[in-house]
Amino acid sequence: MTKQHTISFTINGHKLQKTIPASMLLLDFIRDELNLKGTKPGCGEGECGACTVLVDGQPVNSCLFLAVNIDGKDVTTVEGLFQQEMLDPVQNALVEYGGIQCGFCTPGMVMTIKAFHNECLSRNIIPDKEQIKKALEGNLCRCTGYTKIVKAVEALFIR
């Protein structure tokens, strides 16, 4: 049997403490322990990005991240972007530009775009199409063919 570890962290702005087994993956922790079902299991091999969450504002594949390593850190999931009845601009842009079809890849896509948007803003960069596509390379989508998702991201920088 594995030892249990206690971690203290912030999840979507709320401080929390939990005791978990060492080998628990962040994805399972988020979905099963915290009951936040927005983050999706896509492949378990870090290829599809459906499980993307932010740790200290940086995007990671939660299927390849140990839950114990969020100790002392800030975790943001897709549920954390919806503030006071208002969608985040990233979410709004995806809806407006038609970048959502079945929606399974969407939460992961939203988090990757959110981190990318923040990073570009902090470095005063307006990305071109190629840079946007590069930023999305770790998020697979089978429905949209990516074109409208790229358009949605472009729109974020025009406003």
Added chain:
Amino acid sequence: MLEQLKVIGHPTPKLDGKIRACGKAVYGHDIVLPNMLYGAILRSKYPAAEIVSIDTSKAKQLPGVVCVITASDVDVNNISYKRDHPILKKGEVNCIRDEIAAVAAVSNEIAHKALNLIKVDYKVKPGIFDPFEALKDQAPQINKFFAGKSKKNITHEFHYEHGNLQEQKDRSACIVSRRYIMPRVTHCCLGTCAITADYSRIDTRLTLYSVTQVPFLYQRDMAHALKMEPSHIRIIQPVIGGGFGSKLDMYPYEPICALLSMKTGQPVQIVFDREEEFLASPTRQPMVMDVTTGADKNGRFTFREVKIIKDNGAYTSWGATTPFVMMQTFSSLYQVPACLFDSYAVYTNNVYAGSFRGYGNPQATFALERNIDALADEMGMDRAEIRLLNANYQGETTGQGLVYRSCGHKQALETVIEKSGYSKKYSVIQQGRYRRGIGLSSMLHVGGGAKIYRSDGCGTTVKFDAYGYLTIITGSTEIGQGSETVLAMIAAEELGIDINKIRVINSDTDVKPWDVGVHASRTSFVAGNSLLGAINELKKKISPQAAQMLNTDVEDLDYLNGQISSRKSGASVKIDKVIREIHFNAPNELCLANYYYEPGSEFQDKNYMGNVSGAYAFAAQAVEVEVDTYTGNVKVLDVYVAQDVGKVLNPLGLSGQIEGGVVMGMGYALTEELIIENGLILNPNFHNYKLPTAGDIPNIHFFPIETIDSAGPYGAKGVGEAPLIPTPAAIANAVNNAIGVEMNSLPITPEKVLKALKNKIND
């Protein structure tokens, strides 16, 4: 009327897009029921073997395991339309997917641990992995439930012909023959297979939270499998994480989950991880196609002769019926006086194929369009010209009996030829490392459903509440393609109400009326027409009341901006007020109406002749590629798509379907292949099964063509499958233009390209 549309034709975001963007949509994976157990399936270690013994005792003893079942524990019927597919395998296994046992436990981890404790004694058999081997006389019978009459390993064969083949062969000035080898690819829905079964012992009712695309057919299939009454089965469809045809059939894991729930009396959930998804989810039908086509001295097509051998795998699913669609392409895409088509689905010990967006049409179109280029080249004719010369036309009835009431074939071809600058780009002489090329392809697909089941219809109930909010209860299913949004748009247009006051409900067979399911690109056409019919019925109640309140006739009324108004007097009344009048005053009626729409298509006769769909969609694509002659990589630069959609209902949803389809077609053409060797899948993961990423996408230029079909809602025809059908052919034709080599098997990998270049230099 069409010119004044306020909602239809305007880009409209997905009705529940915000819910999905916030991660609040509930998919099969997200369902949690009280007392729920987790199921896991033990699959065969070998693709062909006798099962000597199964020992589940250790698994049963593992703490947390509630139930373990094998074939001897259940009394069920075989599944599949051929009834050749046992749910749990007994005595032998015939492919690597085979389900031998299933476990229900208190956690996923324990369920999978229990699988490792089940001891199976196998006696390995040699196995047959090549359909040509399976056709040989000395080959053993692979599927013992096989009910066919002819050769022992052919599960389904198709024969079609029209015209006088020999006569047309004799008139042909040019004949080309080619063999095309089409691989296995798979749907790769981001949402893997997921089912939750909840059997209540108290009222013997089974509730299934299932990702099926065909809930009513599924209900019937499940009832037959479990030897239950269909009406005791309720299907609830959570939000689906992608379909693309993968959820058109019922697969063993589904009745297995139901059985676990029935045995334990508790809800049981089975969710595939990605590896199991690759292993157990059906593929596109792989096939070897021998295609011979001819043209007369003027370039008019004379005949097509087609023989297809399909690797059916160990059990039969919808892949075996792809010839229904393929023969339409061979018989009716471009004008052609004679056609002979033979297709054989052959049992092997490989994995079986199901239905996948396009349903055989991408394969057929690939072969046909490649042959057309070959014909043109041999005759010294321009590749664009030969297509235009033979294009289908409005009013045509084809050799198979397809009636083209509306037809945008020539217009689609002309559009992409012009917009892509085809004529200039085609003849550029290439030098250097990177060589560019441009290729053409067109397609035909059913656009108004397909009469393959007893009914191709859809039922709709519409209901207005006292506040002017409309609920559409539709039999049709939303798989992400945007059908709910289109339905809401239609209602908003017809009733003049805000789209935010419309709800679409379609996820419960206990509630919604019958619909055959989402396939054959039928939903906009059939569900749309069904909704229009229901709205008409609804207006028959509302209009007289409003006319009375406005002191005018029903013909004088306009439904606009939440009001009903008289054109003559300009007076208006709020629609919700009218509804309240109907309900709370005489005649005290609910503002509710039903309608069932059956498309005006026919059943094909036993020779497959007949007008099988309510409408047909045409499209053409021109694709520009760049080939890296150092590495063999093919980069798709630009794709020009002209799609005859009848009428554009939701431009945003439509272009989304086009873009998604083109990229899917590109993956099929260039990077995707499920690699099987001796019955084993070698790349059951995203690491080695290469889906296109955002970095791989081309520029897509989309030109919708509105031919306004008289049967479609506002003139619209279906489009869900069409966008990927011409893409692989156009890419292969473009590669041929770029480097002068014929690529007749998919995927067109860099290695194949380099090898072809090398052989060309050596010749």
Added chain:
Amino acid sequence: MNFNIISPKTQEELLRALRYNQDKNFRFGAGYTDLILELKKQPANDLTVINLAQLQDNRFTSITIIDGGLSIGALTTANSIVRSSLIREKYPVLGQAALQHGSRQVRQTATVGGNLCTASPAGDMACALVALQAQCEILSAEGNVRIIPIDIFFTGVRKTDLKKNEILRSIILPADYANGNIYSHFIKVGLRRSMECSIVSLAYHIIADSANKVIKCAAAIGSAAPTIKFCKEACEYLKGKTLNNISPEEAKKFAALIVEYASPISDIRASAWYRKQVLFNISQGIFDNFNSKV
């Protein structure tokens, strides 16, 4: 997956954990992008993971200038390497290799040390580091340090020279690779533009004088042999030649010398023939457009 975990915060705690676990079954976990996949495929019994993700020690986690060269801590993430202006200026091939590793999410946690210790011949950053003739700084549980050239760090497919009581602390890039006209590029061959495990790769780092005459040449190939190969003879061949004056025959000869070091396998991704052929083509091709700093 089932394992115990210990998360040292300092080098002292790390070495203590290392000493304590010498007779047990343990693995190092840093970015976890490889380890978790491995453990899922082959679950281990009684395993302890020494979790390096919480280690705070500059020698392990930072990029610092030393003696004119560069020290890159083994726990430096691929993303940090991509973001480093020092690396972008002086050793572009490494930055490019890091940029082509996985996705943004993978690069956030994947470490350069992890890439080296996994020792796959397909490792992107590893290939660039072999080209740059890096040195590996290895720390023992007793606190002793040894430095070995990266050439002998890799001993076989997924095998390194690390002993059970050792850990890779940093990678040292030589100073003399950082001055002059630098032509430094990482070429990765794959089926699609992203998320590829290279079918074959070429890392080169050429230093020329102001007349574009080659002073120093370094080249390494990946996914072409059991370990990444530094192509010494090809590099020697190029010395003294002027880059904008390389004739087609010389380019071919250079490419042929590169391919001499290749002994690839055939697998589901590609055949040995293809790997050799492409390697030849792209090696020959690096002289095609020689006019600007790459």
